[in-house]
Structures are given as C-alpha cells and as structure tokens.
Amino acid sequence: MAGLEAALQPINFFYCFIGTLLGTLLGVLPGIGPLAGIALLLPLTYGLTPTAAMILLAGVYYGCQYGGSTTSILMNVPGEVSSIVTCLDGNKMAKQGRAGAALGIAAFGSFIAGTGGVVGLMLISVPVAKVTVKFGPPEFFSLMVLAIVILTSISRGSTAKAMIMAVLGFILSFIGIDPVSGRERLTFGSIQLTSGIELSSLAIGLFGVSEMLINMEESIETTAIQLKQKIKGYLPTLKDWRMSAGPITRGTIVGFVTGTIPGGGAIVASFVSYALEKRLSKHPEKFGTGTIEGVAGPESANNSATSGAFIPLLTMGIPSNVIMALLLGALMIHGIRPGPLFLVEHKDIFWAVIGSMYIGNVMLLVLNLPLIPLWVQLLKVPNRILLPTILLICVIGSYSVNNNVFDILVMALAGIAGYVLRKSGYEVAPLCLAFVLGPTMENSFRQALIMSDGSFSIFVTRPIAAVTLAFAALALGVLAIKGRKIPGVQLDT
C-alpha cells in the first residue's frame, strides 16, 4: 500500500532507524524518556518533511517501550515508568540466571504487541475514537476505581500491607497544587513541592536505589548472579513461549484499549496486564518470584498501548498524554493540524506513519535481540563496580526529567524509604501505582461532582461509568470471597 511504499523510501527508512535507535537508548536509561527525547529532537526536525518528522518522533516513542525493560530486568531500576511492573518478575528471573529469557520474551512480546497495535490502529481507529471521545470525568473515575481494585490483586504478600502502601501512594500524589481548587496542599511552604513529587524519581528511588542498598548488604565482590551459575541460555525456551502466548495476546488487546483512553497510557496498561495474568494463571502465587508471564504480559501491553495512544491524536486531534501533546505541537509547527480532518487532508502522512511503525517494530526486534547476550554479561560485573554505576545512572536519570536537582533528593529519600519498606516486608509496587492513579481518580471524582451539582447519581446514570463501577464492585467481591492470601509466602527481600 502507498503508505508502506512511502515508509520504505530511503530517507524515511533512515529516520525510522534513527528514531527507534534513539528511542531504545532513551528507554534503557532510567528517568529520561520519550518526552525528553522528543523535546530535544524537535528543533532538529524543523528542516524535515512532516512525514519524516513524524516517523522519527513516533519511532522514539515506541522505541522507548522496547528499551525500558532492560534495566528493569537487569537491575530492578525501571527504565521507563511503564516498566515498573516488569521489575517484579523480570529482575527475579535475572537473579535466577534467566535474564536472557526475560529480555528475549520482552523483546518478542513487544514486537508482536507493537505490530498488533499498529494493525488495530490501521483498522479500527475511527470507531474506537468515537467511543472514547465521550469519556468524561465520571467514566475516568470509574475506570480508576476498577484499576485500584485490580491493583490490590498484584501484591504477593498480605493484602493489608498492599493497601497501606496504596494509601501512602495516594497521599504522596496529593502533594502539590490541587487542580480543582487551585490551592496548595501538603507543600509545607516549599516551592519545589508545589508541582508535586516526580513519578520517575519516586520509581527510580523506590525500586532501583533500594535495590542497590539491599545489595550492599552483601560482599562487594558479589555479582548479581553467581559466576559459577550457568546462564541458562540467552533466549526464551519453547516452554517459555508456550506459557507466554496467552499473556502476549491478552497484553496486546488490553494495552491497545487502555492506550486509546485519554489519560490511560502505557503504565496503566502494564499493570492491568500483570494483574490480569496473575488472575488467570494456574499458579498465581508464583507471580513475583520470577514467572515469565509476569514479563510477557506487561511488556506487550505497554507497546500496544503506544499504538493505541495515537488514535485520539490522529483521528480527533486530541492528545491522550503529554507525549502526544508534544507530537501534536510538532505537527502544528510543520503546519499540519491533526484532527477529524487529518485522515482526509493528510492521508499520506497517516499511512506513511503507519507503514513506518511496522518497519520500526521489525527494526527494534533486530536491534534489541543481539544486544541481549551483552546485557546479560553485565550481571557478571562485581557489585563494587555495578552498584555505583547503577547509582550514577539513577541520578542522571532523575535529574534529566526536569533539569531539577530536587528530583535527585526525592530519589534518594525514596531509595532509603524503599529499603526500609522492603526489609519490613512491604512491596513498593502498589505505592507507585496508587501514586499514578491518585490524581486522575481524585480530579475526575471532583469534576464529576461539579458536573452533577454535587449529586452522586451521575455515576449510575451514565452507562459506561455505571457498568465499570459494577464491574469493580464485582471484582472486589470476588477478591473478598476468594479469601486470604496464601499463607507462608516469603517476604520480598
């Protein structure tokens, strides 16, 4: 088709390669992500055609979702916020010598889901957009409630402890300026806290820095995996594939749908997929100890979510997240206005971008697979070299998000807190995830009440909201009935 032809033109092919390569690198580096990458590249795109510019920037975006899993698996440092859940099982697999399988399934899953997402984008953009554009505060609130209920089923240990972490996450998310009233909350007069706590710094600290502190308890000559321990192959085995087929498929669908909802995005997609896989698994208690489904599902979901995220932008001109807003700006600087007329006026750009996404996904698989043995060897580096390097990467990553030194402080404090929490048997994932959901849930709730003049009936009279809330109530009921968690589960150390 014409789009594929356009995408294969040498110049566009070249920019696709550059975009995906840069995206992978940015994804691997914790903290700095597609937003910073696209912002930095934007001035360089002025001299390009709009098509080439879009191809380049889009490549950076979905490329990041490929690289994000690398440090998550190897070092328990989330490369991208959408790879936080990948840390849970991915890092455990790495410690068991199965880093190659984890990285491999992440790469393949990303490829399959990324391609699937593009197919979805190609076929069902317009009808999907027509539905999601009606989403308003009541619908967002009920989605968040459903997400919270799902969140509680992620934890391996005590549900009560997970709830405590979630509440703590909510409280932390309230710090800053309340968007609905405009007033400051919990800032204690600090101008830095007025914009709240930065998610990347929090995540890097809670996961990566705490991991480093925990590892410091061992001898400095220790390596992440014992040198004598054989690295069990660099690629996923057939058994791995069999177990991952379902998660990858489901992850693709879940991710795509979540990505299309404005405000959804890759991170929500990733943990919904994780929770779904855990719920459907025959051995849910193994999640968190190093199951391959716990890597395959989320990593697929976050990739198809990026494709889904393009739908509101390309069909209606509505950016579904900050990165899309930047892409919108990039298009506008080039004189293109995405919106309902985009598909009519600029069909060629739309199809060229789609064509480049197919190619980009192939490129990313080709780029990432050969690097796996290289990454795995990193685990053989002794702690005395590896840990300071990880810390350095974390510091640079935290700073790079907002050019703000305060974020490094946040990361450090989060690291210490994460260490204490993890040693006490609490999991930090629910905290992070509640932190992400908190603002949307609270804002949507209050906006919905403004819309209804204070009446709660708005949540039941609007069909989508009512159905979602009913679903959430059902899920909560099932959770309660199914009983307590499996006794004797080991603490997360």
Add this chain to the structure above:
Amino acid sequence: MKTKGKIVGVLMVIFLLHFAASGVSGKDAPFPEKEIRLLCGYSPGSVSDLNARSIAKVASKYLKKPIVVVNMPGAAATIAANELVRSPGDGYTVITITTGYFAYTIHQQKVPFDPALIKPLLGYWQYSHILFAKGDGPFRTAKELVDFGRKHPDAIKYALPARGTGPHLMGIEFFRNAQVKAVDLPFKGSGENAQAVIGGNAIVGVDDFAPVKHYIKAGSLRALVAFLDKRHKDLPDVPTSGELGYGNLGSLNAYGILCIRKDTPPDRAKKLHDIFRKVIEDQEFTKTCDDLGQRCGYADTDVVEQNIRKQEKLSMPVLKELKLFVR
C-alpha cells in the same frame, strides 16, 4: 619523576594560558560568544513552549550562537523564574513567561525570590481567548447561551485549562456581566478542557484560540464569543464580548514575554532586545505563528507593563473571592 613533573608543569601552563585567553576574549569578543539558554517554565508541547521554540529556531538566522530552550516546568513557572534569578546577570539566560505570571500567579504563591529582580525585554505573542461550545450542540450563538444561562442558574459549566489564570478570570467576568450564574470546571491543561466540551461533558469552555483552532476548523467545536478588542481574523463571524455588551475583556489576554535579570549590562540587554525584535518581525516566525494559531507581534516594555497592571487590578478582587490570594 622528572619528566612527570615537566609534563604536569606544561599542562598547568597550558591551563593557565587558556584561562587567561578566555578572560581576554571575554571582554573584547562580541556578545554572545556561547549559547543562550531560553528557560521555559512550561512543559514541552505547551503553547509557551512551542512559541519559545519558534523564536529560538528563527533566531539562529541572526545570532551565531544557538538559543537552547530548557524546560523547567513546575509551580506555574516559578521554578524557571527562580532559576533565572539564580543565574548570573550576564545576558546568557533568558526566560519566556507570561504577563499573567506577574499579574496574578505571584499573588497565589510565596515565591522564593523578589519578582522585582526580573525585568521584561519585550512581548512577542498575545493570547486570544475565546468561548467555545460543542460543534453540533444546541447553542449556536452567544445569545442562546446567555438566555439559557439566565433561565437555568448554575447549569452552565465552563471547562478551563486551569484555575486562577487568565481564562478563568475572563469566564468569571463574562458571565457576571451577562448576569448568568455559571460554574467553573477546571481541568489539567488545554487538551483536557477542549475534550470535555467535544465529548459533551461541559457545555462551554474558555481557552486560547491556538489549542482549539483545528477543532473549530473541523467543526467539533464552535466559537461563540471572542474575548478580544476586535474580531479575530480567523473567526470573522464571531462577535467580541464588547460587541455583545458584556464588557471588553481583550486587555485580560496576557502577553508572552521574554525577561532577563534586571542587573544585566545594558548593552547586552539592548542587543538581546534588538535581535529578538528582528526575529519577531521575520517572516518565517510570523508564518509559524500563523500556523500555530498564535497572535504574534512585537510589544514594547510599556505595553507589557500596562498589561500587567491592568490584569493585576482586575484579578485581585477575584483571587480574594476565590480564596486563592496569598500575598
């Protein structure tokens, strides 16, 4: 040992020479001799950010050294403003900010610096706020909206990109003058509030023309009122609030301005001012602004100051009423 000492000695001399040389060149070499940082207190992709990037891009034609946009979002641009105040007043740090910041934002926070240390160089764009409704919705004119609003107090919810800012103040003034009781519905940013109106979740919205331009062109949104002194050139059929008799709110549109530290040497300040002025009047810049839907043009410091004072005067009582006033 001896050779080591010699090498160290030579390296030290080279080092010292380098410093001496740069010291010498610092005085005589023309300003700017390195890149200029353009701080932006708003996130990438926002209106201010895109305008800043436009100006930086075109400035490369007039300046040998590049202008680099550095995003430092947070605290409604206070973090970036603080960074400007902390930077040396040597003309290598400039900030893009709005007059609204000095008119009402600094009264809603305890800013950690003295705002008097920042002085505007010039204004380069101005907001053009409008009131819009759903494209295929029931309200096709402002009159229909106002009639409905008078009959049904509190029924009209107007979607805003943020609370306590320009669009909010315009909304309050407009509906008050039209004797309509309306409720503000704040969102986080321009995308969300437009989406709320398109999806039928809010009856109307107030925002700058630029972020909603393509929705209006496509028919998803319909502009009802222009909060301008005269009709917008892209919206010839949309009356201004003044024409409708609800007060001329055009002066509440903030300017996007470039500022530097007050103690920057006057010759450098003048050079920056002149270069930016040339950029603003450059065709490439005006074309980019047009594409973005922005009203660009040069505004001197007197105009900018006047705008700040006027907005400040109008917004103080409203901020106090909304309990947003801090100092």
